[in-house]
Amino acid sequence: MLGQKAHLVLSNGSDTKKGSDGNAKAAAALGGVTDLHRRMLWSEGLGHNKFLVFAKSPSQPLLVWTGSTNWAMTGLCTQLNNGIEIEDAGLATVYLKQWKLLRDDRRIGRGGSDMHFGDALMTSNDQPKIGGRGSLGKWTAWFARTSAAQEMEAVTRLINGAQKAILFLMFEPGSNGLLQVIQARLSPASETYQPHLYVHGVVNTIKPTPGEDVHVELVARGTNNPFDLHVVEPEGISGSLGQWAAEVTRRDFLLGQGGVIRHAIIHSKMIVIDPFTNPTVITGSHSFSASASIKNDENLLIVQGNRAFAERYAVNIMATYQHYRWRAYLQECAALHKTPWQGLKKADTWQKKYVAHDPELPFWLQH
Numbered sequence: 318m319l320g321q322k323a324h325l326v327l328s329n330g331s332d333t334k335k336g337s338d339g340n341a342k343a344a345a346a347l348g349g350v351t352d353l354h355r356r357m358l359w360s361e362g363l364g365h366n367k368f369l370v371f372a373k374s375p376s377q378p379l380l381v382w383t384g385s386t387n388w389a390m391t392g393l394c395t396q397l398n399n400g401i402e403i404e405d406a407g408l409a410t411v412y413l414k415q416w417k418l419l420r421d422d423r424r425i426g427r428g429g430s431d432m433h434f435g436d437a438l439m440t441s442n443d444q445p446k447i448g449g450r451g452s453l454g455k456w457t458a459w460f461a462r463t464s465a466a467q468e469m470e471a472v473t474r475l476i477n478g479a480q481k482a483i484l485f486l487m488f489e490p491g492s493n494g495l496l497q498v499i500q501a502r503l504s505p506a507s508e509t510y511q512p513h514l515y516v517h518g519v520v521n522t523i524k525p526t527p528g529e530d531v532h533v534e535l536v537a538r539g540t541n542n543p544f545d546l547h548v549v550e551p552e553g554i555s556g557s558l559g560q561w562a563a564e565v566t567r568r569d570f571l572l573g574q575g576g577v578i579r580h581a582i583i584h585s586k587m588i589v590i591d592p593f594t595n596p597t598v599i600t601g602s603h604s605f606s607a608s609a610s611i612k613n614d615e616n617l618l619i620v621q622g623n624r625a626f627a628e629r630y631a632v633n634i635m636a637t638y639q640h641y642r643w644r645a646y647l648q649e650c651a652a653l654h655k656t657p658w659q660g661l662k663k664a665d666t667w668q669k670k671y672v673a674h675d676p677e678l679p680f681w682l683q684h
Contacts, residue, residue: 324352326419328364328614335359354420361433362462362612367602370413378409383601383616385488385586396584397486397637399630401600401618403456407448411458412616415441419614434462443467454596454622461603461615468603468617469610472588473498475597475619477509479590482680484634485518485536486585491606495588496520496536503538515680517638521583531582533641542645589631596627 325347332339338357347353356364368383384400386392403409418438426432442460445467449456459468476483476498483499490496501507502514520534534543586604590597603609603617620626650657660667672678 321351323347323350324416325350326354326356326364326416328356328366329358330365331363333360356419356422356433356614358433358614362614365602365604365609365613365615366419368412368416368616370409370416372409372413378406378413380404381409381412383412383618385584385600385602387584392584396582399486399585399587399600399633403453405449405453405456408456408458411446411448415460415616439464445471449620450622452623454620454626457619457621459603459617459619461610461617462612463610466607466610469495469605469607472599472605472617472619475590475599476502476588479511479514481591481594482515482589482631483518484516484587484589484592484631486520486583486587486634486637487518487605488521488584488586489523489604489606490520491604491608493607494609495605499588500536500541503536515677517635519583519634519637519641533583535638535641535645537638537642583637585633585637587630587634589627589634592627592631593624595621596624597621598623598627598630600630 327340327344327347329337330339337359338344344353344355358364367386367388368381370378371380371382372378380402382400382402384398386398386400392398418441422433422435422438424432424435439462442463443465446458447455457471459471461468463469472495476495479502483502485496485499487496498509499516499518502509502511503516504510505512516536516538518536520536522532522534524532532543534541586600586602588597588599588605590599598620599617601615601617603615609615647657649655
């Protein structure tokens with residue numbers, strides 16, 4: 318349908334073995350796109366970018382779309398993802414330039430082999446692109462890989478500068494990335510510790526063990542609660558809540574997936590800092606991991622000063638957190654042979670003790 322209007326760089330994704338191509342069918346299906354470029358990184362890294370630039374003409378970029386969402390059925394229908402469309406010609410120009418750098422990127426490897434991450438791309442990636450203001454706020458765009466994790470250092474400074482709150486959703490952030498920077502702010506032994514910092518987040522990882530069960534980890538004020546997918550997909554909630562809260566069982570899920578769980582359930586990449594006072598949103602394709610910084614094609618977007626934007630992302634993060642917090646509670650009740658809470662009533666009187674004693678409410682209500 319787009320035909321000559323579409324210009325596409327399609328990489329090999331997670332296929333690291335030379336010659337393999339999980340996107341071969343997609344490339345064949347895009348036969349009507351006249352300007353299709355294959356960026357085959359294989360063992361060099363992942364072509365992990367997901368961004369789209371709309372332009373009135375080749376020299377008039379209009380807006381950019383980015384976020385965590387893979388443009389596939391799994392990304393659209395089976396995972397929690399985020400995406401953002403920003404109508405800003407300056408930002409669109411930055412992303413269009415990056416697209417051209419990726420399209421043209423080549424270098425000669427050992428033995429004369431065709432390689433990637435050449436000087437032009439790396440020199441550009443190592444520098445932030447800054448613009449914006451007005452209603453959008455200030456934006457800073459980073460692209461990876463970088464030569465010395467410059468984008469990770471920039472986000473680390475923002476995290477360490479948080480005064481009120483850090484909220485986040487992450488997928489496979491690794492053991493030496495921004496998750497550890499956030500966790501350090503919750504540790505009394507750390508120089509960046511702040512006792513009253515409001516921190517909530519959800520981390521999704523896939524265990525590197527046979528079966529590769531999915532892990533979800535809740536982070537709240539220094540308490541991490543990991544649990545497996547099979548215990549966050551309960552039979553359904555009995556009693557007065559059961560009629561509208563029954564869920565797919567693990568057995569049903571496995572029968573539909575061949576018995577093996579290998580995909581993300583939270584694939585979002587979102588960090589929100591001080592959403593009400595000094596709002597900052599960090600998103601893009603970047604997984605906030607060291608490997609994403611030093612190996613992959615990635616984009617990372619920082620938007621500062623846009624409270625409405627930060628509030629929307631904060632609400633999404635907390636909705637995800639509360640979803641899994643409830644399932645963790647059900648898991649605990651089952652382990653202790655306790656009946657889950659059944660106190661919902663038609664009148665609002667059941668809320669009084671929670672409003673009076675919930676220590677988290679002041680953070681949300683004071684703003």
